[in-house]
Amino acid sequence: MEFLWVRWLGVMxxxxxxxxxxxxxxxxxxxxxxxxxxGFLDPSLVIHGCHLIPAFVDGHTSELLAxxxxxxxxxxxxxxxxxxxVGMCVLCIAVTDYYSPHH
Numbered sequence: 001m002e003f004l005w006v007r008w009l010g011v012m013x014x015x016x017x018x019x020x021x022x023x024x025x026x027x028x029x030x031x032x033x034x035x036x037x038x039g040f041l042d043p044s045l046v047i048h049g050c051h052l053i054p055a056f057v058d059g060h061t062s063e064l065l066a067x068x069x070x071x072x073x074x075x076x077x078x079x080x081x082x083x084x085x086v087g088m089c090v091l092c093i094a095v096t097d098y099y100s101p102h103h
Contacts, residue, residue: 004041007065007072012083024085026055029064051087058082 012026030037062079065072073080 002043004043004046005038006041007038008036009084024053024088026083026085027052028083029080031064032066051089052084053087054081055083055085 008030009027010030012028015023015026017023017025032038059082060079061082064080064082
């Protein structure tokens with residue numbers, strides 16, 4: 001049986017995002033003190049790629065995972081980015097252009 005041990009991310013409380021707010025979704029690691037911070041996952045359910053952008057203005061923190069030694073960090077690293085923005089791609093194709101007989 002294959003499985004993954006994961007550290008979950010959650011939406012940042014109070015952060016407004018979307019097209020109306022003109023802001024990207026903002027996520028961060030769930031604090032290790034939360035019962036839902038870690039879990040098991042079937043590998044077939046894994047998203048194989050996404051675009052996470054560090055929220056540089058929020059800096060780094062070691063408060064969400066106090067353990068300095070973990071497989072999730074490179075040797076010598078002791079903290080994580082406090083938050084990340086989720087990159088979104090919007091593809092707009094005019095229906096008349098897409099079905100044009102000249103394509």
